[in-house]
Amino acid sequence: MTAAPAASPDWSRHTYAALDLGTNNCRLLIARPEHRPRRRNAELLRVIDAFSRIVRLGEGLARAGRISEEAITRTIAALDVCREKMDARGVTRARLVATQACRGAENGDEFVARVRERTGLELEIIDRETEARFAARGCGALADPTAESALLFDIGGGSTELVWLARAPETGGYSFRAWTSLELGVVTLAEHFGGRSVSAETFAAMARHTREKLAPFAQAMENERRCPRFHLLGTSGTVTTIAGVHLGLERYDRWRVDGLWMSDDEATRAIARLRDMDFDERVANGCIGPQRADLVLAGCAIFDAIRELFPAERTRIADRGLREGMLLELMEEDGALARGV
Structure with missing residues (x-):
């Protein structure tokens, strides 16, 4: 008699999705657990589908205090695409989060209700600590395991999260030592100072403004x-763009950027190249494009402020973060990463 096959664990029947709706971008990642990592840095996820669209949900939010009707229309159109992809891929476990734009808008809850009514998607507005934790979980594997500590930063559209990671010898990894979140991102900074034409004085003012916001955390970490x-x-469109410019890529290539080490001098030179471009040149650059051309220098100013307050000889670039962190936590809840991965 042939023995009956062992029952499959619950996680083996799941297809997982993570959606990150930020101030600037709507991003979806659909994946299953990968138990035979084939690349360096131990890839734990087998990506099945992905989607990213710039929706500028937080456009004008700092001035008006509300998410505009135009931004809502753009965003719901992108979320419709996400729902279609999730249905087509048979997603059975998902976490769908919204961050700073919905946290800060007086009509954030109303927007979430409209999304539910129009698309059937249940968005969860997460707090800043949860956002920082997801980012750390998503790209912490790229931290140098021989370093005593590292500073993770995520420059978003409406907020910037920083996490101090301290090595934990008992686990061989890092612990979440301290964190902070600034209500400051590339959209809010560019709207305040301007992003299309950025003079040396304007760039210096953006960096100075960011340093002032970061100073209390820098002092606490001394x-x-x-x-x-x-x-x-670093994880964000800012640092991946800087990496693409550093590499001289004609078109952005995630496989060349994710995990890249850049020296401090290399980062300085890449930012200088970006600052030397006018708006039209940034639009034409394959790593920037028209939708980010007015935001990238604000991100560079934030990165410069971080480098000044937390000097380091090198930065590792992560093209991963919040969504990967959410997926890994969902899989861990199901025991899907239990085979020593």
Whole structure:
């Protein structure tokens, strides 16, 4: 008699999705657990489908205090695409989150209700600490395991999260030591100072404004342990764009950017190249394009402020973060990463 096959664990029947609706972007990732990592840095997810669209949900929010009707229309159209992809891929487990734009808007809850009514998607407005935790979980595997500590930063459209990671010898990984979140991102900074034409004085003012916001966290971290291998770990469109410019890519290539190490001098030179471009040149650049051309220099100013307050010889670039963190947590809840991965 042939023995009956063992029952499959619950997670083996799941297809997972994570949606991150930020101030600037709507991003979806659909994946299943990968138990035989084939690339360096131990890829734990087998991506089945992905979607990203710039929706500028937070456009004008700092001035009006509300999400505009135009932004709502753009965003719901993108969320319709996300719902169609999730249905087509048979998603059975998902987490769909909204961040700073919905946190800060007086009509954030009303917007979430409209999304539910129009698309059937249940968005969850997460707090800043949860956002920072997801980002750390999503790209923490790229931190140098021999360093005593590292600073993770995520420059978003409406907020910037920083997480101090301290090495935990008992696990061989890093612990979530401290964090902060600034109500400051590329959209809010560009709207305040201007993003199309950025003079040296304007760029300096953006960096100075960011340093002032970051100063309390920098002071709180002064006595944390550092070693010669201390480094920055950046995840955002800003740092991946800087990496693409550094590499001289004609078109953005995630596989060349994710995990890239950049020295501090290389980052300085890449930012200088971006600052030397006028608006039309940024639009024409394959790593920037028309939808980010007025935002990228604001992101560079934030990155410069972080580098000044947390000096490090190198930065690692992560083209991963919030969505990957959500997926990994969902899979861990199901025991889907339990085979020593």
